[in-house]
Amino acid sequence: MAKEVTLTIDGKSVTVPAGTLVVDAAKRIGIDIPVFCYHPKMEPVGMCRMCLVEIGRPVIDRATGQVVLDESGKTKMQFGPKLETSCTTPVSEGMAVVTNSAKAVDGRREIIEFILTSHPLDCPICDKGGECPLQNLTMAHGPGESRFLIDEKMKLAKHVPLGELIILDRERCIQCARCVRFQSDIAGDPVIAFNHRGRALEIVTHSEPGFDSYFSGNTTDICPVGALTTADFRFGARPWEQKPAASLCSHCPVGCNMTYNVRREAASGGKLVIKRAMPRQNEQVNEIWMCDKGRFAYHYAESSERLSKPLVRKGGELVEVEWDEALNAAAEGLRGAGQVLALAGGRLPNEDLFALGKLGKPVLYTHHGGGDLVAQVGLGPDSNLGDLGKGSVILVIASDLHEEAPIWWLRLKAAAKRGAHLIVAGARPTRLEEYAAQVIRYRYGEEIAVLHPFLDGSDADFANAENVVIFYGNEGLDLAGSSALAQACAELLVQTNHTGRANNGLVGVWANANAQGAWELGFRPSADLAAELAEAGAVYIAAADPAGDDPALAAALDKARFVVVQELFLTETAARAAVVLPVQANLEREGTYVSGERRVQRFYPVIYPPEGTRPDFEIIAQVGALIDVPVEGRAVSLLFTKLAAELKPFNGLTYQALAQRVEQWPQVGRADLYYGGTSYDNKLGLGVQLPAAGWQGGAAEQSRIAAVPQLGEQEVWLVPVTRLYDNGQTVKHSKLLDQRRAVPTLSLHPDTAAKLGLEVGARVTVDDAALAVVLDATVPASVGLVPRSTGVPSSAPRAVKLHRVAETAR
Amino acid sequence: MSEHFLLRHRDIPGIDRLDVYRRHGGFETIKKVLTTMQPSQVLNEVKASGLRGRGGAGFPTGIKWSFLPDNLWPHYVVCNADESEPGTFKDREIMESNPFQFLEGLMIAAYAVQAKVAYVYLRGEFWQVANFLDEKITEMEAAGLLGDNLFGTQTSIRLYTHLGAGAYICGEETALLESLEGKLGQPRLRPPFPAVYGLYGKPTVVNNVETLTNLPPILEKGAAWYKSLGTEKSPGVKIFSLSGNVQRPGNYELPLGATFRELIYTHGGGLAEGRKVKAILPAGASSSIVSVDDDKVLDTPMDYESVAAIGSQLGSASVIVCDDTVNMAWLVEKTVNFFKHESCGKCTPCREGTFWMNRIAGRISSGKGTSADIDLLEDVARQIAGKCLCALGEFSVMAVQTGIAQFRSDFEEKVHSHTTERV
Amino acid sequence: MNQLLNHYSAEVQRILAKYPPEYKRSAVMPLLYLAQRAEGYVAKQALEDIAEIVEISTTEVSSIVGFYTLYYDQPAGRYRIQVCTDLPCALRGADRFLHELCERLGIEEGATTPDGLFTVEAVKCLAACHRAPMFQVQGDGDIAYHEDQTVELTLAWMDEVRARVAQEKEAK
Ligand SMILES: Cc1cc2nc3c(=O)[nH]c(=O)nc-3n(C[C@H](O)[C@H](O)[C@H](O)COP(=O)(O)O)c2cc1C
Ligand code: SF4
Numbered sequence A: 001m002a003k004e005v006t007l008t009i010d011g012k013s014v015t016v017p018a019g020t021l022v023v024d025a026a027k028r029i030g031i032d033i034p035v036f037c038y039h040p041k042m043e044p045v046g047m048c049r050m051c052l053v054e055i056g057r058p059v060i061d062r063a064t065g066q067v068v069l070d071e072s073g074k075t076k077m078q079f080g081p082k083l084e085t086s087c088t089t090p091v092s093e094g095m096a097v098v099t100n101s102a103k104a105v106d107g108r109r110e111i112i113e114f115i116l117t118s119h120p121l122d123c124p125i126c127d128k129g130g131e132c133p134l135q136n137l138t139m140a141h142g143p144g145e146s147r148f149l150i151d152e153k154m155k156l157a158k159h160v161p162l163g164e165l166i167i168l169d170r171e172r173c174i175q176c177a178r179c180v181r182f183q184s185d186i187a188g189d190p191v192i193a194f195n196h197r198g199r200a201l202e203i204v205t206h207s208e209p210g211f212d213s214y215f216s217g218n219t220t221d222i223c224p225v226g227a228l229t230t231a232d233f234r235f236g237a238r239p240w241e242q243k244p245a246a247s248l249c250s251h252c253p254v255g256c257n258m259t260y261n262v263r264r265e266a267a268s269g270g271k272l273v274i275k276r277a278m279p280r281q282n283e284q285v286n287e288i289w290m291c292d293k294g295r296f297a298y299h300y301a302e303s304s305e306r307l308s309k310p311l312v313r314k315g316g317e318l319v320e321v322e323w324d325e326a327l328n329a330a331a332e333g334l335r336g337a338g339q340v341l342a343l344a345g346g347r348l349p350n351e352d353l354f355a356l357g358k359l360g361k362p363v364l365y366t367h368h369g370g371g372d373l374v375a376q377v378g379l380g381p382d383s384n385l386g387d388l389g390k391g392s393v394i395l396v397i398a399s400d401l402h403e404e405a406p407i408w409w410l411r412l413k414a415a416a417k418r419g420a421h422l423i424v425a426g427a428r429p430t431r432l433e434e435y436a437a438q439v440i441r442y443r444y445g446e447e448i449a450v451l452h453p454f455l456d457g458s459d460a461d462f463a464n465a466e467n468v469v470i471f472y473g474n475e476g477l478d479l480a481g482s483s484a485l486a487q488a489c490a491e492l493l494v495q496t497n498h499t500g501r502a503n504n505g506l507v508g509v510w511a512n513a514n515a516q517g518a519w520e521l522g523f524r525p526s527a528d529l530a531a532e533l534a535e536a537g538a539v540y541i542a543a544a545d546p547a548g549d550d551p552a553l554a555a556a557l558d559k560a561r562f563v564v565v566q567e568l569f570l571t572e573t574a575a576r577a578a579v580v581l582p583v584q585a586n587l588e589r590e591g592t593y594v595s596g597e598r599r600v601q602r603f604y605p606v607i608y609p610p611e612g613t614r615p616d617f618e619i620i621a622q623v624g625a626l627i628d629v630p631v632e633g634r635a636v637s638l639l640f641t642k643l644a645a646e647l648k649p650f651n652g653l654t655y656q657a658l659a660q661r662v663e664q665w666p667q668v669g670r671a672d673l674y675y676g677g678t679s680y681d682n683k684l685g686l687g688v689q690l691p692a693a694g695w696q697g698g699a700a701e702q703s704r705i706a707a708v709p710q711l712g713e714q715e716v717w718l719v720p721v722t723r724l725y726d727n728g729q730t731v732k733h734s735k736l737l738d739q740r741r742a743v744p745t746l747s748l749h750p751d752t753a754a755k756l757g758l759e760v761g762a763r764v765t766v767d768d769a770a771l772a773v774v775l776d777a778t779v780p781a782s783v784g785l786v787p788r789s790t791g792v793p794s795s796a797p798r799a800v801k802l803h804r805v806a807e808t809a810r
Numbered sequence B: 001m002s003e004h005f006l007l008r009h010r011d012i013p014g015i016d017r018l019d020v021y022r023r024h025g026g027f028e029t030i031k032k033v034l035t036t037m038q039p040s041q042v043l044n045e046v047k048a049s050g051l052r053g054r055g056g057a058g059f060p061t062g063i064k065w066s067f068l069p070d071n072l073w074p075h076y077v078v079c080n081a082d083e084s085e086p087g088t089f090k091d092r093e094i095m096e097s098n099p100f101q102f103l104e105g106l107m108i109a110a111y112a113v114q115a116k117v118a119y120v121y122l123r124g125e126f127w128q129v130a131n132f133l134d135e136k137i138t139e140m141e142a143a144g145l146l147g148d149n150l151f152g153t154q155t156s157i158r159l160y161t162h163l164g165a166g167a168y169i170c171g172e173e174t175a176l177l178e179s180l181e182g183k184l185g186q187p188r189l190r191p192p193f194p195a196v197y198g199l200y201g202k203p204t205v206v207n208n209v210e211t212l213t214n215l216p217p218i219l220e221k222g223a224a225w226y227k228s229l230g231t232e233k234s235p236g237v238k239i240f241s242l243s244g245n246v247q248r249p250g251n252y253e254l255p256l257g258a259t260f261r262e263l264i265y266t267h268g269g270g271l272a273e274g275r276k277v278k279a280i281l282p283a284g285a286s287s288s289i290v291s292v293d294d295d296k297v298l299d300t301p302m303d304y305e306s307v308a309a310i311g312s313q314l315g316s317a318s319v320i321v322c323d324d325t326v327n328m329a330w331l332v333e334k335t336v337n338f339f340k341h342e343s344c345g346k347c348t349p350c351r352e353g354t355f356w357m358n359r360i361a362g363r364i365s366s367g368k369g370t371s372a373d374i375d376l377l378e379d380v381a382r383q384i385a386g387k388c389l390c391a392l393g394e395f396s397v398m399a400v401q402t403g404i405a406q407f408r409s410d411f412e413e414k415v416h417s418h419t420t421e422r423v
Numbered sequence C: 001m002n003q004l005l006n007h008y009s010a011e012v013q014r015i016l017a018k019y020p021p022e023y024k025r026s027a028v029m030p031l032l033y034l035a036q037r038a039e040g041y042v043a044k045q046a047l048e049d050i051a052e053i054v055e056i057s058t059t060e061v062s063s064i065v066g067f068y069t070l071y072y073d074q075p076a077g078r079y080r081i082q083v084c085t086d087l088p089c090a091l092r093g094a095d096r097f098l099h100e101l102c103e104r105l106g107i108e109e110g111a112t113t114p115d116g117l118f119t120v121e122a123v124k125c126l127a128a129c130h131r132a133p134m135f136q137v138q139g140d141g142d143i144a145y146h147e148d149q150t151v152e153l154t155l156a157w158m159d160e161v162r163a164r165v166a167q168e169k170e171a172k
């Protein structure tokens, strides 16, 4: 516990931990000292001078070390001749801070006047207008009129794209450096910087692509003026016309809390339209950040390719029908079909999974095993990556977190900075290694051996750790391999007694937002999905596209006797179904996800669903009713109540509990918008972490990591890797990300390429996909990396023979 | 002319050559220091000498050294050879003409604070000076005067030059350190001071070239000798860079406490025929202007206290003399334009304030201003004062405030004439 | 391929050796001078090369170029004649010197002579106040001071340079 310090601010007494900055101490008692450059998530720099206050300190007698008293017996205070910046001054015992004296008020007015001398007065057309700290502070503290000659104002470029995602208005920039500091200190991507000096300072980037960072959108939130805007929102709408709608990001297991801003638009027939996506503060999950995928990919919901009518196969063709007909067709196919396989993808919410599980054998569509073990030894309640620091060991193995779960990457990097012992084990370098205390390089297939030194106590840091968290992925592993890795990690945690408690346990780096939820609800991957599909009596698929991912699974589906698919789009899988039922996106309905940290969180309706669509659970219930399988379908909340009663870890949980609001520090949003940037207010709940079930021992018997076999002539060991901007159904419909999405490439070490007689840009085929060769010295020997979702089946690593595509004459 | 202790080349031609320097006792002092004195003894001697920093602030050198914590290592010494204050050109002469004494001084400082590495940060324009120093350093290394096990002791010292690239702000010590670390030359928050958190976050002494050049004679002849020169509170000798409207501008090494009159008339050859001193800027463009409305002002002793007593600063003693043809509104525009050009842009009052002052002063000086502009200029200056992150911003208003206060009629004259001519 | 490293490998190593290995970034300024030596300005490729050597982003290197006045991101005359017109020099006629020099050369301040050889600019104090009017010349990887100048002296020097450059050309 840090020492406590008591001081007064404008006469009010406040006690805060030593080291607290005056500006934050003031916040604790509701006094808002205005700031521009200060941001509670970053180190203070004292640049803008907006936070000037008067500070007095007790006079101390040098000889006795005692405070000196005045005639009336009160502590004698000494005030400095100058105003001081409250954002850089730590509190001290007996300090008296005055924010409301004439001197302090004048000082602030004068700083505002300086800032306004070169700031355009374009609030009426500025995107920040209405939620602009500068606008608000000018109203509250600024001068009434300008003493600056208007024709002497700086005239600067107002449309400077720093890339296709972020646009700079040079005139509006007030040089607070929040964005530059965020990029270098928090995001670790120093790809924007100041050019020139003095009044000529301007933000520039030289990266390719421009502003090359997965976190770039956050700079638009923390920019205290309208200088940085997203291409998405720029000139899109005024803040006051919009309503905030709480949601969750559905792209990865982090579960970032979000706010969508929506408004009704005539152009969209009076419907609610999303104008922008922003993080919603949840200090345990994403703090106030989110990645650009989460921020920009949501456009899939607006896609004109969305299914809005049920389809039934008639004479070999899928034709649009009314709901009743489709439901009856589905029921008819299922009735008496024998064993029904209920196959779900990890983006299906808990309630829908619960319902689906009633229809048949619950199967999770994934090749990443071990979620059952995570349920046993996952992070205990009250875990917070933000608490990890000295005394904590974090092991990341077989995962490229920067690509797979960017906000975890960000938070682990910060934990390492706070002193956590970060160990990164991978077959190839990844961006987390830069921040690791220890890097372990292994060869694909030899993952388990990495854990031995931790198990036998020979690694002192690990043995002495108070907290241990292990993140495991599935890079280079198939289902059996990733299950075996999970098993080994779980055993390590159990044997070193690092399970079930806060900040201890196993985390799966899943490909989807609710994969952990599916495991908790009893869904399990199939060891041989193709066989199960081909042999099932009927297959009922929701939120998964096995046929699109893998021709072998497509072939298996073709053999399946009867297939029902619930989907947003007409996927390869849907195209093979007997009945296709159009569903609603998570933006259009309610539900819950379980994050990788096993936090159950709610999402809420943001926009109206397209006419003709229904939520997954409702469809399942309606089909269930027709085949005499009772499923709750009236409301998602009722399903959750049932689920919570039935499943042990969820026992006692309610929607109300998930929506509970707890005061969060630092306070960044709210009425005093200027403190941290755009509003991050979290009014709709922080979620609840599930208790770990406790160690029950081994999972799949057959799980083991296969060694990489001897490779033949012209063969490489093909390893699918994750790229953040993939071509998944909920990503590829956002035009904004077009230029950054993964393309079909095969990355080879230059030596491997030379051996294979391939050069940069050469084209090879793997299965039916054509891939362009990329040379990358970080790729292990004889290995070829291929981004998932770019056309090559990527369920598991395997040996492939490369065929060069003959150059066509140009 | 009496003996020079800093500008020794004026007494001993060729002292920039190693053999000549050694023939005149060169490197005997560092040898004595390394072989017979503890670092703490060196520090105490310098403390006792009362030597004050010659970079501008006049902070006692020995006391500054004593702030370095001895539980954080390594320590660094960084020499401030950025010399960019308009009117200052003394460090350049030392380095160009008496380089070994300077480098010996740098070694003494390094030994006193137990630094193994010292950097000389030169302004980028001193390209040839840096090359010259590099040659001298190489000669010293070859002669066994730099490197490991110096004079048979355990001590090792290495010296390196580092060129800036045209930024006055890099004379400010924390900006200098940032620049030396390969970053933008923008000042750091202080505290922590460089003594605790300096180069690469390590305890660091930053000293001016002239300060360091004082060390060999002090260690050779002793603190008591040094204190016998200059005044009680400002002991020792100082190089005064004299410029502006005088007959013989140049560097003059005089004891602290010599008068303006002595500098300007005895050494500087006085002013042009028929001209008299109108104003003096004793610390370059950063000074408060001293109005010489009364001839007695010229008898002010040039030491830190006496110059402060007449409302100005001694700074690095770059004495700019203006005769009675100079219009102070014109002068203020020059200084303001300098600071606008050199503001690093990190903090608001300096970045915006110097920009704004430059606009107003330009308007006034070019005859396009109004009387209200004079008030506005004064008010903007007042508004900058006391709010900046570093002293550059504070410096920028000195001439403005004292200029308008003492020479308002010069400004009035400008706003009422509509000519753009000058000089 | 890192052209800077290829071209000046010994010099790059000598520069890096001045600083602790974990603070390579310190080498960015000397490396920029190196990059500027041949062409008189820092080209985009050089930014990338330096970024790679000192392990920072290209943008960070470019920001150093922008902050400091002695680095250029655009080509100009081979020799930059930079006249100090700051207060002490101005008191000794520097403004007039610059004005007349430009007039005699028939160019505006900041512009380049038609032969592309000289760019004439005003700069701030160069620590040569006692020898005004004066200028420095940046070019050929060097910075040289020319002090106690008159317009005639300067023009004569420029003629010498022209002659030398012409000779060099011929020699090629
Ligand atoms: C804007 C500014 C410019 C400065 N320029 C110089 C300079 O060119 N040379 C110098 O030695 N000190 C300069 N200083 C002072 C240094 O910050 C520092 O006080 C000095 O180098 C300390 O050395 P000393 O104690 O030996 O004087 C400057 C200070 C400021 C605020
Ligand atoms: S006062 Fe501010 S803007 Fe000016 S140089 Fe110092 S830090 Fe930079």
Ligand code: FES
Residues within 6 Å of the ligand: A034, A035, A036, A037, A038, A045, A046, A047, A048, A049, A050, A051, A052, A085, A086, A087, A088
């Ligand atoms: S200086 Fe304190 S908020 Fe900017």
